[in-house]
Amino acid sequence: MKTDSQLQQDVSAELDWEPSVHAARIGVEVKDGVVTLAGQVDSYAEKWNAERAAQRVSGVRALATELQVQLTSLSQRTDADIAAAVENLLEWTSTLASGAVRVVVEGGWVTLSGKVDWQFQRQAATDSVRHLMGVTGVSNQIAIQPAASATGVKLVIEAALKRTAVADARHITVLVHGGDVTLTGTVRNWDERETATHAAWGTPGVRNVVDRMTLVY
Structure with a gap:
């Protein structure tokens, strides 16, 4: 398991590697696996790309963003x-x-x-x-818009999880209330987390997905 110092170095390196981000303007702090990004970016797209870059790094348990979008004079619009x-x-x-x-x-x-x-x-x-x-x-x-029963939604999501790249779908619990889906359990990385939430969102009738899954490296 990475130390906070190692994780800070890896996130900084990933930001340096991401061509759509001005990494020199972004500060990275890490405490107990929680990464905080702070600083200024030139656009919302750059902010989003910085967040995605940080999430790609193995060991990141959660991400807090304090990045401020400061548009250049050429980018400002009414x-x-x-x-x-x-x-x-x-x-x-x-x-x-x-x-x-x-x-x-x-x-x-x-x-x-x-x-x-x-x-x-x-x-x-x-x-x-x-x-x-x-x-x-x-x-x-x-x-x-809702379009399916809670029981039907649950069965479809569980079947989708078994078909996807999630290592062990048995570690993920699907709770459905109306069109609202809550995912709990454990995943090994952000890719598995996104795969699970994508499976939930890809089901007809799902209006909201609450991600309460825990990253376990």
Whole structure:
């Protein structure tokens, strides 16, 4: 098991290796396996990429982000311009029905709302917006419409876990209440964690996934 010092070095090295991140502007602190990133970045996309880079490092148990998005003068846009760009981009996103997602922008922060049938549609909206110039953050409040019974959802998720790369699906417990799914148990790394949550989100009728799984290295 890595010490906090080793983990700090590995996260810093991963940030240095990630070409979309200005690692020199990001500080890394580690305590009991919990990594904190602090500093300034030029865009929301860079912030997101820094978080993803840190999560790739083996031994990271949790991540806290204190990164501040400070747009350069060339990147600044009015909220009206950002809203228009977001709406135009969503219209060109093939997985989304026209008008399914509503957009509100305040201080560069984009809030998405509305209703879709699947999690991949919900995620596609966020992915489309993340890299737009002038965006300082994204809140995804898009709801997923229920379409299945709790028992059916549980069985489908458990079957999906057995088919995926999760080492031992027996270590993950699936609890379903309506369209809300809670995952508990243990996984060995962030990839297994994402695979498990993806399996849950990929099930029809799931509106919310609560990740209470524990990383065990």
